[in-house]
Amino acid sequence: MQAKLDKSHLEKLLKRADGVADKKASMAVLSMALLNFEPEEKTLYITTTDLEQGFRGRVPADIEGERLSFCVPCRRFLEIIKDFPEEEVYLLKEDSRLIIRDEEEKELYELSVMDSEEFPSLPEFYEENLLEIPGKVLTELIRSTIFSASKDEARFVLGGIYLEPMREKGVLRAVASDGHRLAxxxxxxLGLDSSSLKEGFIISKKGADMMADLSEEELIVKFGFVNNYVVLFFSDGFFFTRTIEGSFPDYRAVIPQDFQNKLKIDRKLFLDACKRASNVISEKFKPIRLSLTSSEITISSPEGDTSRARIRLSAEYEGSPLTISFNAVYLISALENMKSEEVEVKxxxxxxxxxxxxFRDEGFLYLLMPMVI
Structure with missing residues (x-):
């Protein structure tokens, strides 16, 4: 068997596949990529899995010979292709080796292969009844909230994004929280009411990141929740990830409906000032103090720190004079992920x-718990 492929297309596919392969697995086959050569389709399929997630993508290939499948180390294959100097790559199967070379054999590499029967079988998914959604919309839902997901493995239910179909409103909602903040x-x-999405589910951070990457450049993707898996079909293949079991906390109960005080301020000026003030704070949780009056806000580092900062900004504030402290990292991450020229803090x-x-972050809200110092 011999196949000729475009180097850039193969590299892109292998990068995606390597994002799913399990590099630290006790089972060697989970670090492998399953290669399926289909001469009649003129296509190479590449599959990887860590048993929680799975990926299958395809790339055009000129294939001579019969159908063939085998496994190769995914990361090693990627490293070879990534630095391959030619625009076309030739793949040849000889005995128990995969030969990777250019047309004139100036560059030649060999990888040992494993029988394809060793590779675990993946669940079967179908595109029918899945939600068709613009790729950029799905990517935005994930990236605008995922930064608030918990990094604490003990709080596994908060370690991903909760996606909730609000069918009566035709709205898909993404929520992430670590208990101290919520995005x-x-x-x-369109079409949410007739899709297979009927209830909310939690996607792991790793799975959500992969879906955002795969969807970003796609005009339309097909997306659904099937038998405790979230599945995504895109133009060159599909990806699935097992959902996180458990119930996401009642986030609605923690969002206040009424506020007594309101601050309006230029987002970029506020963001830059918070960054400058946080630079001098040595404490691990970076407490930053905001003192609010009718015409300005004073941003300062906590008293007692070895270094001090105090920055005054003009702002529009309605309410009683107030001093409140926040984790600077949490405040900065929200401002960095927003687009509005002016933000409102209630x-x-x-x-x-x-x-x-x-105003420009329509449909977005960020809830931040204060720090008590």
């Missing part, structure tokens, strides 16, 4: 959560 984004999606008191929104 929420709503996006209208607050009740120094012990209640603040709600951050922006």
């Amino acid at each position: 929420l984004l709503d996006r209208e999606v 607050i009740n008191d120094e012990r209640s959560p603040a709600l951050i929104t922006g």
